Amino acid sequence: MKKAARLLLIVGLFFQGSLDVSAQEETKRDRILRKFSLSPQVGLLHSWGDFNDEGLGGFFDQNDLGLSLLLNYKLNKFISISTGGLYGKLSGTRDNVNSTGAVNEPKDLGFGILFKTDLFEFTLPRVELNVTRLIFKDKSKIFNKISIGVIGSHGIVYSNSKIYSQQDEGVNLVYGKHRGRSGNTVEAVTSYGLGLSYIINDRFDIGIESTIRNVWNDRLDAWETPGTANDKYSYTAIGVKYHLKKRNDVVKILGIDQPNTLAKGAKVEEEKEEVAEVVEEKKEEVAEVVEEKKDEVVPVIEEKKEEVAEVVEEKKKEVVSLKEGKTVSAGDKSDLTVYEGGGNFIAVAAFRGLQGSKRMMNEVKGKGENPILIRNKKNTWYIITIGKYDDKEIALGKMREARAKGYERAWVHIK
Numbered sequence: 001m002k003k004a005a006r007l008l009l010i011v012g013l014f015f016q017g018s019l020d021v022s023a024q025e026e027t028k029r030d031r032i033l034r035k036f037s038l039s040p041q042v043g044l045l046h047s048w049g050d051f052n053d054e055g056l057g058g059f060f061d062q063n064d065l066g067l068s069l070l071l072n073y074k075l076n077k078f079i080s081i082s083t084g085g086l087y088g089k090l091s092g093t094r095d096n097v098n099s100t101g102a103v104n105e106p107k108d109l110g111f112g113i114l115f116k117t118d119l120f121e122f123t124l125p126r127v128e129l130n131v132t133r134l135i136f137k138d139k140s141k142i143f144n145k146i147s148i149g150v151i152g153s154h155g156i157v158y159s160n161s162k163i164y165s166q167q168d169e170g171v172n173l174v175y176g177k178h179r180g181r182s183g184n185t186v187e188a189v190t191s192y193g194l195g196l197s198y199i200i201n202d203r204f205d206i207g208i209e210s211t212i213r214n215v216w217n218d219r220l221d222a223w224e225t226p227g228t229a230n231d232k233y234s235y236t237a238i239g240v241k242y243h244l245k246k247r248n249d250v251v252k253i254l255g256i257d258q259p260n261t262l263a264k265g266a267k268v269e270e271e272k273e274e275v276a277e278v279v280e281e282k283k284e285e286v287a288e289v290v291e292e293k294k295d296e297v298v299p300v301i302e303e304k305k306e307e308v309a310e311v312v313e314e315k316k317k318e319v320v321s322l323k324e325g326k327t328v329s330a331g332d333k334s335d336l337t338v339y340e341g342g343g344n345f346i347a348v349a350a351f352r353g354l355q356g357s358k359r360m361m362n363e364v365k366g367k368g369e370n371p372i373l374i375r376n377k378k379n380t381w382y383i384i385t386i387g388k389y390d391d392k393e394i395a396l397g398k399m400r401e402a403r404a405k406g407y408e409r410a411w412v413h414i415k
Contacts, residue, residue, distance in 0.1 A: 034245035039070040039082070041209075043237025047092035048212070050230040051115055051221035064089040066119075066235055070126065078134045082126040082153075090159070090233055091116045092221055099165045102173035102180070112166035113173060115221045117159045117182070119233075121189060121213070126153035128195065149195040151211055157189040161222035178224035188216045197241065205241040210234065336361065338382075339372050344395035345385035346402050347413040350376075357382040374415060383413055 044063040052062070066088030074080045092115055099109035129150045132143040161182040163173045174180030193211030200206060213233050218224045220231035336358060348364065351357045357373060361384055364371040369386040376383060386402060389395040395412045402410040 030245055034243070034247060035074040036245075037072045037074070037241050037243045039068075039072060039084075039207075039239050039241045041068045041070070041237040041239030042066070043068075043235055043239075045088045045090050045119070046234045046236075047090055047115075047221060048232045048234060049092065049221040049223070050218070050225065050228075051094055051223040052092040062091065062093060064091055066237065068235070068237060068239075070123075072241070077138075078130050080128050080130075082128070083124040084126070085123070086119075086121040086235065088119055088235075089116065090119045090161075090220070093166065094223070095166075097175075099167070099171075099173055102175055104174045104180075105165075105171055107171075109165040109167045109171065113163050114166050114169070115161050115163045115223065116169075117161035117220070117222075119157060119159050121155055121157040123153045123155035123191075126151065126155075126191075128152075145199045147197045147199075149197070149209075151191070151193045151195050151209060153191045153211075155189055155191075156186055157213070157215060157220075158184075158186050159220055160184050161220060163222050178226060180222060182219040182222045182224070185217070185219050187219070190214050190216070191235075202246045203243050205243075206239070207241065208236075208238045210236040336373055339374050339388075341388075342415045343388040343390060344392050345372065345374060345383070345413045345415060346387040346389075346395060346398050346410060347383045347385045348402065348407040348410050349384045350381045351384075352381060354382065357384060360384045374413070376413070377415070385413065 043066055045066040046063050066086055068084060068086040070082045070084035072080050072082045093112070094114070095112050097113045098111050099105065099107075099113060130147050131150055132140070132146070132148045136143045138144055159182065163175070163180045165171050165173055172180065191211045191213040193209060195207055195209030197205045197207030211234065213235065214229075215231045215233070216229050218226075218228045218230050220233070336354060349360045351360065361371050361373060364384060364386060372385045372388060374383050374385060375381065386407070387395075387398055389398065392412065392414065399410050399412050
């Protein structure tokens with residue numbers, strides 16, 4: 001039994017390690033791996049064949065230990081399929097049979113015989129239907145965590161049963177051709193039962209289940225009645241279910257805040273959707289902010305070169321008064337008028353000095369425009385504009401027209 005337990009543990013660790021490595025190497029498989037889980041179980045095996053004569057009462061004093069391991073795959077919220085193995089010992093007693101009836105044992109060992117066997121069962125497939133989830137559909141707080149399932153499976157079972165005297169379990173008794181030794185037997189087995197499970201967190205469940213196994217012959221207890229198939233045994237076990245990947249839906253199922261439970265890929269997709277929604281909602285607002293702040297952007301490199309020269313030249317000149325309606329002088333340059341009123345202006349260029357402003361004003365006039373010279377709020381830039389509007393939406397439209405006419409850097413300056 002200890003060797004079998006170690007074997008089941010090694011197999012479980014192998015499955016887990018292999019699948020976890022695959023998940024790390026290829027994250028695209030995460031969605032599939034999230035559907036897989038491992039279920040180690042330990043429980044009681046009990047024979048219910050025609051050999052036993054204790055009835056239901058025998059369940060409490062004639063049980064043997066069994067160990068099982070299942071690999072599960074979740075098809076949907078309601079159905080999962082599994083494959084795995086069960087190993088254990090099975091035995092049963094019959095008190096009304098005299099040992100002297102054995103054809104191979106002349107000694108009188110009194111009444112009472114028993115059968116014993118090592119049992120190994122391989123299951124494929126096993127199907128479990130989550131009845132509570134199917135009925136309540138996540139609407140019940142209690143049955144979100146607790147699930148009741150109906151279980152059905154089919155597989156094969158290996159056994160080699162022998163009958164012994166209850167007084168001397170070292171003596172194998174044989175009663176004619178069909179009773180005493182089954183020999184190596186492999187037979188189909190079908191099971192059905194119920195299970196109860198509870199979600200601990202996004203990785204672990206605990207549960208208990210009980211199933212009846214019907215063997216399709218009458219040799220399991222080495223007490224064969226030709227032409228019948230009366231042998232069956234039960235397996236009642238407790239166990240845990242370990243999910244290879246954290247479950248995305250466990251937050252909803254548990255109804256609690258678990259910020260780190262989402263798988264990395266799913267979390268990224270969710271954040272992308274949220275960002276896309278925000279961008280769509282704020283697109284127009286962002287465009288307006290960009291237009292309003294353009295007067296604070298440093299001009300292109302070519303304009304900056306000219307402006308440096310202008311600043312040096314203008315420091316030698318007389319400081320100009322910039323009050324509304326008053327003209328400003330640029331030494332020997334022609335007078336320029338700075339408009340001090342407010343509005344939404346279609347700006348096409350900006351200069352720190354009057355020399356560049358003068359040149360641009362003349363250039364714009366040459367294109368048939370009626371330019372207006374204004375200053376920004378900090379009085380650090382001269383801004384050449386070709387139109388003024390009270391309505392910002394109209395100004396934005398005129399700005400686009402100006403860009404189409406060749407003023408590629410045109411913007412709306414709000415003053």
